[in-house]
Amino acid sequence: MMEGAPKFQVGGKLEGISQPKDPQKLSALSMTDFKVYKSRESTFNQVVEALADPNVNMVGVYGLGGVGKSTLVDHINKKVVEDQLFSVVVPATVKQNPVLEKIQKKIAETLGFELGGENEILRATSLHAKLKEEKSILVILDDLWEVLDLKKIGIPIGNDHKGWKVLLTSRNLDVLSTGMGCKSNFELKVLSKGEALELFKNMSELENSDKNAELQTIATQIVELCGGLPISIVTVAGALRNKKDLHHWEDALQRLSNNMGMEYVNASMRLSYDFLGSPELKSIFLLCGMMPYSSFDDLLKYGKGLGLFRGSNSMEDARIRLYTLVSNLKASCLLLESDSGNDYEMHDVVRELAISIASKDKHVLLKLDEWPGEEKMKECTKIYLSYNDISQLPEELICPNINFFYLGCADPSLSITNDFFRGMQSLNALDLSRMHLNSLPTSIRYLSNLQTLCLDRCILGDITLIGNLKNLHVVSLVSSEIKQFPFEMKNLTKLQLLDLRGSKIREIPCKVQASFKKLEELNMENCYIHWEAEAVLGNQSTNASLAELRNLEQLTALNIHIRSDHLLPSDLPFSKLVRYKILIGDVWNWSGKLESSRTLKLKLNTRNVHLERGVKMLLKGVEALYLDELIGVNNVLYDLNEKGFAELKYLSIQNNPEIQYIIDSSIEPPDHHAVFPKLESLILNDLIKLEKVWHGQFKTAE
Structure with a gap:
């Protein structure tokens, strides 16, 4: 939506600009089939x-x-x-x-x-x-x-x-x-036998894929064991979908038969988990179960540090791989579609199973009445302790096999001793959330294998020891209060993802960013850095300028707010960006939903700055475009991107004293047709010289 209250809006059907989907079809596609048995x-x-x-x-x-x-x-x-x-x-x-x-x-x-x-x-x-x-x-x-x-x-x-x-x-x-x-x-009671069998057959696609009488008989027996509980029926059916070999069905029946009562539910969940096959998929499922919230970003950070995305060296490949894994878990009914804005949800019954498997089979410590003995801690592979689980930490934890440690605690009295991490040298991913840390424990320097470090929503003092962790690929400081971004972080030359969303960082020392030559994702959403103008650069104490972004040749994702276009250097590395939310100008903020993975908000006070300082290349693939007071622009199409906006879905324009036309077809190339083929929303506000949305001959898309 537009920033500020609109004075007028232009809407309606934009024939020839975009061809919207039929509303009834769109609704039908988004609605889950439901039968009231x-x-x-x-x-x-x-x-x-x-x-x-x-x-x-x-x-x-x-x-x-x-x-x-x-x-x-x-x-x-x-x-x-x-x-x-x-x-x-x-x-x-x-x-x-x-x-x-x-x-x-x-x-x-x-x-x-x-x-x-x-x-x-x-x-x-x-x-x-x-x-x-x-x-x-x-x-x-x-x-x-x-x-x-x-x-x-x-x-x-x-x-x-x-x-x-x-x-x-x-x-x-x-x-x-x-x-x-x-x-x-x-x-709400369980399904009747007939309804349960109908649901099972629909979900397993038994009727469509195989009429084998033996499978029909086994299906009836499985459904009886599921006790009419839809989530149990759906998960077993999902595990057996498209499996035509009789031995798969016999194995499922045998394993369910060995359990009794409500244990059928856990047995059915366990069956679906076992049928996942892929260790990678199982690991992501267990991570989802350990986390009491749904966070795709955290899954990505943890999974990257733990090396779960085999064959995916880049962050973009890892992100795509994780989307695929989450989709596979949804297809297996172990994750659910979310209507709350998250990428996924997990049913409580399924989460309980995941916690059980992680605790018993994978030696994961998830709940704590008291710290286990030395032998148990030596077996431990992961520790995930939420905010109310812990009141005191030992001097040192000897966990030679641990690869993941999470501790979330907002109690400022909880302290971590300097020797705490000395016995965790195999640690790959570390997350300390909501902690009060005047300084990092000195034993953190022993974590030479650490690849992911998250210090989110923390109150932080001296964190210069991060500079010793030269194998870090992911650093996250989301919403943390931190006095100074340490100069020592220039040593993190393997860094691929840096997440500073909502942090209180205001200054970054000169030449630190430039050292992140392998950085692929930089997120500064709601983080207001005081950038120096390029001409001011001098010694190391000088704050960084945006010119250092030129060194980030691997950058594919960028979220950043640049308060003045005068700070924009030329030749910014925007050509490789796959995802971005870039705000330029002092009128914008991060409130509200940014509907797209490629969002650009512009207020340009310098004529034609968009043509010469790296901004124009973003317009080619932008999906959500917000414009405010563009000097020298009176025709959005011709002045900004005469070839059209092939991917644009949302266009908002406000406070512009010069714009006469959104589209002026009288000066377009003669072969130009649909200039906004995907446009879904057009909002216009306070355009005092606007005469027409479309000027010239109106052409419909072929």
């Missing part, structure tokens, strides 16, 4: 009826983990929207250890406004006021594990708002009825 049809209808009842303001759905509660409420959501029961429907996922800020921001995002402020009470007050503006509203809070205080979120309750309703789901009826005060609660 007869055994749960009554539950579906009862919940919808309760939501329509003016005397009911809170409705609960409960049932076993994996029974399909989230899927049911997703389609109840679609039903009430279709029937227009509410003016607004706001879904949010709660889960274990809920973070109120995340829930608040999800609700605010759905309502279309940005929820600012660090204070929980102020956010709740702002959200409460916004919700009360709606005549009728349904808030869906999925996956409650414990009582949730709706007032702390900002959701109106009781007589505070007659038009509001809340739909809750939980595994525990007491959480809904006693804890939350739900008077109308409905149990």
